[in-house]
Ligand SMILES: Cc1cc2nc3c(=O)[nH]c(=O)nc-3n(C[C@H](O)[C@H](O)[C@H](O)COP(=O)(O)O)c2cc1C
């Protein structure tokens with residue numbers, strides 16, 4: 001990694017604005033599914049998890065994967081943006097604000113990437129119908145192409161989800177357009193085979209995601225920061241490239257997104273690309289269903305040999321940086337202060353971190369005070385397996401979370 005040229009580079013500890021909100025510095029906690037919302041209701045553990053991260057110095061923490069509708073969930077135990085969750089979400093946002101940080105809700109519809117035992121329709125929604133790649137893991141072997149009416153309905157769900165997030169006290173919403181969820185299924189050439197105005201080249205594949213963004217901006221964008229998480233590479237043959245991502249970024253910039261969070265990789269086709277390294281063996285052995293375990297094993301066999309390296313999306317993200325002027329967040333293997341400064345020197349406006357902050361919620365304060373220059377996270381990815389345990393996501397190098405706290409609703 002090059003050493004950043006000091007003087008002209010913006011400090012990651014300096015404040016910044018994203019749309020209508022001000023952040024105290026340029027460190028943001030990435031959405032990492034917490035496994036702390038049994039039956040969709042946020043738990044006291046979820047509050048404590050984000051409170052700790054906020055106290056550790058980040059400017060903003062992101063609550064993973066908040067489903068905008070019942071069919072939009074991937075799992076049953078995932079935060080649901082509904083009236084029942086509202087008091088619990090308010091407890092969560094209040095705790096984070098109490099530590100001086102902002103809080104963002106990642107708003108998501110899973111589309112065909114769903115493991116729900118029941119849906120209100122026969123097949124899950126996607127950009128195109130037919131065989132469902134995610135069905136190899138979920139057993140839902142077919143998906144259905146969204147009609148214009150489906151698009152209107154889902155767009156309204158994103159708007160309602162964003163409005164509920166505002167009511168709950170969130171400062172920002174991150175529209176999830178990456179990793180293979182519904183809006184990513186529009187952006188991805190692996191999924192989107194439409195022949196109407198929503199398919200074809202990257203700009204047209206971005207049309208429905210951009211319409212969702214527009215509607216969310218109109219509904220809450222004057223008060224909340226509205227960001228989008230996209231893939232800079234899908235990390236797999238025939239998947240979207242950095243050039244596609246640059247085209248998508250231009251569309252989202254034109255539409256007025258306040259910030260893009262640049263990620264990569266797909267849940268089904270290239271999970272290793274999301275993390276810059278392979279999944280741990282336990283991720284496979286802990287899957288109860290034998291067929292699903294076998295499918296996940298095949299998925300891992302297909303994984304290329306890759307070793308984790310810091311800032312593993314740097315080259316792809318630089319191409320997106322060159323394509324737009326709007327604020328961009330670097331994400332992917334940022335774990336040392338030098339790495340963060342390199343991303344800032346590349347022209348990114350802030351840095352989003354996942355595993356380094358799961359490992360040590362205090363990391364940003366430690367960087368600032370000189371108590372640490374790098375994270376001791378080993379990028380083993382075993383925290384991914386912890387999502388499904390009783391205490392929820394945590395670093396395996398420390399004792400697991402308290403299951404009782406994770407069974408207690410946040411506002412109880
Ligand atoms: C335990 C765990 C759960 C994750 N869950 C989500 C999620 O719900 N939504 C999402 O967009 N990304 C999720 N991710 C991916 C992270 O947001 C991030 O893109 C990835 O970890 C790379 O960033 P890092 O190198 O800073 O960890 C998850 C990552 C981990 C480790």
Ligand code: SF4
Pocket residue numbers: 355356358359376377378379380381382383384394395396397
């Ligand atoms: S389990 Fe801990 S060390 Fe391993 S990747 Fe997750 S946070 Fe890092």
